[in-house]
Amino acid sequence: MRKNPSRRLSQKRQSWPALVFAVATFACGLALLASPAAAGGDMPGCEKGTVPNPAVNCPDRFAWQTLVKVSQPLPNHQALFEIWPNDCDTFPPKPDPAKCNGPNPNPENCPVLPSAVRGAAALGAAAPRVKAFQPRALQTPANLRRQAAGVALLATSAAPCDSSQALEIVHRNPSAFNFIKDHGLWYTDGLTAAFNSTADIQFPIDAIAVKTNWRPLCKGDDPSHYQLYKAPNGQLYGLIAMHISTKDLPNWFWATFEQEDNLGRCDYLGCHDSFGVTPGQVEPRSELGKPYAPGTLNPELVAMLKPLGAQWTHYRLKGSQVDFVTQEGQHTFLGNSVTEDGFVAGSSCMTCHSRGTVNQSGVNPYPTVAGLDPDFQSHNGPPHTDWFFFGATARRYALPMDFLWGMAFRAAPGCSQGNNNTCPSSCNLQ
Numbered sequence: 001m002r003k004n005p006s007r008r009l010s011q012k013r014q015s016w017p018a019l020v021f022a023v024a025t026f027a028c029g030l031a032l033l034a035s036p037a038a039a040g041g042d043m044p045g046c047e048k049g050t051v052p053n054p055a056v057n058c059p060d061r062f063a064w065q066t067l068v069k070v071s072q073p074l075p076n077h078q079a080l081f082e083i084w085p086n087d088c089d090t091f092p093p094k095p096d097p098a099k100c101n102g103p104n105p106n107p108e109n110c111p112v113l114p115s116a117v118r119g120a121a122a123l124g125a126a127a128p129r130v131k132a133f134q135p136r137a138l139q140t141p142a143n144l145r146r147q148a149a150g151v152a153l154l155a156t157s158a159a160p161c162d163s164s165q166a167l168e169i170v171h172r173n174p175s176a177f178n179f180i181k182d183h184g185l186w187y188t189d190g191l192t193a194a195f196n197s198t199a200d201i202q203f204p205i206d207a208i209a210v211k212t213n214w215r216p217l218c219k220g221d222d223p224s225h226y227q228l229y230k231a232p233n234g235q236l237y238g239l240i241a242m243h244i245s246t247k248d249l250p251n252w253f254w255a256t257f258e259q260e261d262n263l264g265r266c267d268y269l270g271c272h273d274s275f276g277v278t279p280g281q282v283e284p285r286s287e288l289g290k291p292y293a294p295g296t297l298n299p300e301l302v303a304m305l306k307p308l309g310a311q312w313t314h315y316r317l318k319g320s321q322v323d324f325v326t327q328e329g330q331h332t333f334l335g336n337s338v339t340e341d342g343f344v345a346g347s348s349c350m351t352c353h354s355r356g357t358v359n360q361s362g363v364n365p366y367p368t369v370a371g372l373d374p375d376f377q378s379h380n381g382p383p384h385t386d387w388f389f390f391g392a393t394a395r396r397y398a399l400p401m402d403f404l405w406g407m408a409f410r411a412a413p414g415c416s417q418g419n420n421n422t423c424p425s426s427c428n429l430q
Contacts, residue, residue: 041274063255095187133167191362241338348380357398
């Protein structure tokens, strides 16, 4: 999380028209050379043991503790979060609540916990689940405009070892899954009913969401440096980015991690970890898309990660976020070079997700993808009242989904075949 006096529209791995690039460079190029100071970080005394409100007072330590919690190793080499319900488990393609009351509901019609979570296989003895990756391309402005125009984005298979190809999968722990299921937030009619209700949407305090990005590993990649997934066709994928959100705070706790070799890992916002690595503050460079030194893991973090496996020592905390602004009223920023590729410079996880809302039809009310601004950049800073209400009449047009975008993105009919969607055409439903 950091303060940033500028927002730059041109970013690495993008091909912008020359005019747009020139405007962005003129407006923001000099600011790229600035070194905005880090915001947040652990308070003095976090190393002394029990600390009240650790998510607020020791956010970087808490981020790593949460990663350890959700990444407990299973006998089949998966991490715990990998067997949690994903979007395909939660948002069925043909929702029908009338068919969901029996003992074995059809996952085509009902949200269903995966068998690994429901049964004895929770210990992870079964074969790893086939991942239901979201076949979405990187979030370049061009691709975001295609999505806004109703063009479905598909991940190319022409170059299976294209290191710029990132696939996404979102998991939520059983607490978050059950809240969505029990409150009818898994289909658009249920979301419409929620909009018409006077009750606020508030997930339970033990809810956790984990958004991950994976890419195919290629010649020259060292598989021992990645949390791995082997697809049925034999292709090996490595985890390259990981967002973790927890309801430990009313506006959620936010942390983002990257694999240490990601190009441009600390571009624009820098990397900030006051607990786990030395040096803990890495400033962004003016030359984009280059490797950053991994630094040295501190002994306490090495001990924390040891039960998870050596691969986790090759991940780095990009930063954590606990508020929209600093005590001086300056906007805070947090963005991942993979997950937010295309709008890292102005990215705020907390602000973007505050716009995770539905309208009276149970769908995303904003004209751009993910509630981004007209330039397809992230909003940051405190939420605006007019994001949710019509002017002076204060008539609601957007109901907050408690900082989670999944309901607006994935609930049918948004995930039905033939609509503007980024959901897989078929999901792993085991």
